[in-house]
Amino acid sequence: MAEYNVHLTACRQIAKGTMAFHFEKPVGFSHKPGQAIDLILPGHQTGTRSSDTRHTFSIVTAPEEDELVVATRIGESVFKHALCALPIGTEVQINGPFGSFTLPKNTERTSVLIAGGIGITPFMSILRHAAQQQTLQQLILLYSNHYPEDAAFLEELQQLERQNQRFQLMATMTDMEHSTQSWDGATQIIDSDWIKQVVTGLDNPAFYVSGPPALVEAMRQTLTMSGIDEDNVRSETFYGY
Numbered sequence: 277m278a279e280y281n282v283h284l285t286a287c288r289q290i291a292k293g294t295m296a297f298h299f300e301k302p303v304g305f306s307h308k309p310g311q312a313i314d315l316i317l318p319g320h321q322t323g324t325r326s327s328d329t330r331h332t333f334s335i336v337t338a339p340e341e342d343e344l345v346v347a348t349r350i351g352e353s354v355f356k357h358a359l360c361a362l363p364i365g366t367e368v369q370i371n372g373p374f375g376s377f378t379l380p381k382n383t384e385r386t387s388v389l390i391a392g393g394i395g396i397t398p399f400m401s402i403l404r405h406a407a408q409q410q411t412l413q414q415l416i417l418l419y420s421n422h423y424p425e426d427a428a429f430l431e432e433l434q435q436l437e438r439q440n441q442r443f444q445l446m447a448t449m450t451d452m453e454h455s456t457q458s459w460d461g462a463t464q465i466i467d468s469d470w471i472k473q474v475v476t477g478l479d480n481p482a483f484y485v486s487g488p489p490a491l492v493e494a495m496r497q498t499l500t501m502s503g504i505d506e507d508n509v510r511s512e513t514f515y516g517y
């Protein structure tokens with residue numbers, strides 16, 4: 277796998293407890309929307325657990341963009357503490373890109389993307405690319421969060437929906453009683469009735485599920501209950517949440 281040294285160019289908060297980290301894009305680096313990289317922080321020493329300095333992240337940026345961005349919920353782990361403490365300009369190592377969480381070449385099949393929380397990251401690259409290239413594929417995104425405050429990239433997704441006639445956003449906020457923001461969209465969980473409504477009239481759609489382990493497991497069960505063949509479902513599990 278290719279290794280590159282890159283500099284951190286910016287970091288910014290994109291939702292409650294959620295940060296995006298921007299890096300230079302190395303010369304010769306190219307990825308497919310949906311792929312990931314390993315990010316290796318400086319300071320790896322013998323005796324350090326590798327998970328304290330190395331984590332896998334999906335690439336948020338589209339291949340056309342001239343930087344690499346990853347996004348994560350900031351937790352208590354040694355890795356994330358170290359990541360947040362990096363001064364702008366710090367050199368880090370990235371390995372990749374890798375992964376096959378990518379859309380089929382056949383654009384006639386609708387892809388139904390299901391993201392829970394920070395699981396939105398691989399879909400951002402896919403959806404930015406689709407809007408920029410005006411690809412022919414129909415894309416439906418079901419995006420579930422507790423409330424708007426922690427829904428990363430929500431405004432950008434609403435804008436991408438306006439830019440791309442073949443993209444439909446279905447966002448839901450399942451814990452609005454703990455929100456201070458208003459929300460006039462869906463508040464239900466993604467259940468099999470909703471999935472059945474979404475797939476009505478679609479010819480053999482492909483499903484992509486991304487998020488924490490509990491969400492991915494629940495969605496796989498829901499899709500099975502909705503009559504979706506598991507051969508048509510791919511998932512990316514973000515362990516550690």
Ligand SMILES: Cc1cc2nc3c(=O)[nH]c(=O)nc-3n(C[C@H](O)[C@H](O)[C@H](O)COP(=O)(O)OP(=O)(O)OC[C@H]3O[C@@H](n4cnc5c(N)ncnc54)[C@H](O)[C@@H]3O)c2cc1C
Pocket residue numbers: 312327331332333334335346347348349351352353354355356375394397398512513514515516517
């Ligand atoms: C392809 C891929 C793409 C990812 N993209 C993103 C992304 O865009 N944004 C993001 O925030 N996260 C992403 N993740 C998850 C990310 O790598 C971290 O695991 C996650 O962010 C939690 O990190 P942490 O430091 O908070 O917890 P950690 O300290 O890494 O993990 C906490 C606990 O989770 C358990 N755990 C960790 N890894 C595994 C494993 N592989 N199998 C079983 N249990 C495990 C262990 O019990 C560990 O002690 C991705 C993972 C993969 C595989």
